[in-house]
Amino acid sequence: MRWWFPWVIGVVLVGYAAAPAIAADKRAEAAAAYRRYCASCHGSEGRGDGPDAARFARAPRNLREGFLNAYDVDELVERIRSGTPLRIEFDPAKQRDLETKADALVAHLRRLAQARWAQVERGWGLYEVRCAECHGTYGHPPPELPRGVTRPRDLSDPEWQKRTSDADLIAAVRHGRKGMPALVPRIGNDEARALAVFVRILSPGFEWYQRTCAVCHGDDGRGVQAVSGEVYRLPKVRFDRRYFSGRSESEIRSAVLHMLHEHEPAMPHFAPMLERAQIRAIVEYLRSLP
Numbered sequence: 001m002r003w004w005f006p007w008v009i010g011v012v013l014v015g016y017a018a019a020p021a022i023a024a025d026k027r028a029e030a031a032a033a034y035r036r037y038c039a040s041c042h043g044s045e046g047r048g049d050g051p052d053a054a055r056f057a058r059a060p061r062n063l064r065e066g067f068l069n070a071y072d073v074d075e076l077v078e079r080i081r082s083g084t085p086l087r088i089e090f091d092p093a094k095q096r097d098l099e100t101k102a103d104a105l106v107a108h109l110r111r112l113a114q115a116r117w118a119q120v121e122r123g124w125g126l127y128e129v130r131c132a133e134c135h136g137t138y139g140h141p142p143p144e145l146p147r148g149v150t151r152p153r154d155l156s157d158p159e160w161q162k163r164t165s166d167a168d169l170i171a172a173v174r175h176g177r178k179g180m181p182a183l184v185p186r187i188g189n190d191e192a193r194a195l196a197v198f199v200r201i202l203s204p205g206f207e208w209y210q211r212t213c214a215v216c217h218g219d220d221g222r223g224v225q226a227v228s229g230e231v232y233r234l235p236k237v238r239f240d241r242r243y244f245s246g247r248s249e250s251e252i253r254s255a256v257l258h259m260l261h262e263h264e265p266a267m268p269h270f271a272p273m274l275e276r277a278q279i280r281a282i283v284e285y286l287r288s289l290p
Helices: 024-037 073-082 098-114 117-130 158-163 166-175 189-199 204-212 241-245 249-262 276-288
Strands: none
Touching: 024 117, 024 276, 073 276, 098 204, 098 241, 098 249, 117 189, 166 189
């Protein structure tokens, strides 16, 4: 599960006492999980300034202003797992493009139904480690780039996707291209192919789905299951080929629009997809930030 819809705020990550040292590999994993699940609202450094922060009636917490000392870590983990409803006021002017976003969502759901998900997952993991710093979580570059990096192209742009072949993608990540050096350490052909498979699902609909739907419907559209034997009321809809073969385009689009219009947003709970140890690692990562 990755990031969520602008109407879904990240949980109040609050910790306790001085942070213990984190092994380099665990720190990298925790940082990636934070970016995936939390940074959309809480910002890349936990300061409450994520790209979705402006959409809330009440801004996400700045996690760097003392909140990390407010709770015992075990209590914090449980708060993150359970989630807490949060009232959000919507600006109608910001929702005028809802129809366009619904169309983008439907297009993405159709791609999910055809996706080779094992390859997508492998490519996604590589992308987060090797590409996201410059190209952004959703394929479009973040406002701040590493020093010396020229702003890269938007990989989620449908027009760019149409005119770029898989062979071009693979060659770019393996050997570089104008304005983009080859990945170092170099990656093999199998890894490059997996990256290309993931890049192919980047789109406006992918971003919208990750922020709106994936928390309950799963990254792959097949739904999520509670971990550790816990039971949650989760959607039973599976966005697979059978789903699309049994419904008309208007029925699918109407269902998406209904969900966007009617579902009351709330702070997400992470129990269906994160173990307590993973949440604890995110907390410890935040507490370790300078």
